[in-house]
Amino acid sequence: MLDLLRKQETGKKTKVIILTNLEPDDKILENVLKDQPTYYFVKSNIQFDELLEKIKESGCYQLTFSIESGNQEVLNKIIKKPLKLSRVKPLVKRAQELGISVHSFGICGLPGEKIEQMQETYDFMRDCGFDSASFFVATPLVGSELLKICQENGYLREGVTWKERLFK
DSSP states (O other): OHHHHHHSHHHHTOOEEEEESSOOOTTHHHHHHTTOOOEEEEETTSOGGGTHHHHHHTTOOEEEEEEEOSOHHIIIIIIOOOOOGGGHHHHHHHHHHTTOEEEEEEEEOOTTOOHHHHHHHHHHHHHHTOSEEEEEEOOOOTTOHHHHHHHHTTOSOTTOOHHHHHHO
């Protein structure tokens, strides 16, 4: 997928930095500084603030933070995402000071998540001062731990095909 994006004309001028749970590649800064069209998958709990100035110098104008939940308990126990929410607001502020727009993703409806925790996610995104945010309903995808949890607890209707679940 990434190779296909790089071959497209629009992909040749685009830099996409995606925060994920993957380990950072040692060549991130090297490629950013060379001003090459690149797509990065960066672990969300690295010392990302140290990279912000270099990222800005590379021409990046927007970052997307996949926060997923504004409740630390949901992050720790349900999503199992090693993100400390206390780090987010300072990163958003610093990126915006550098002229980088910051977008965020939130997910609601996870098994075991309470309505109050969903509201905390919305409030957290608002209070962090993101330039924009997208919220999604948790969707159990093939091969995911979420699917296994939903199947084990009987959350999915019997007899519904994957095509119907994904495209209806």
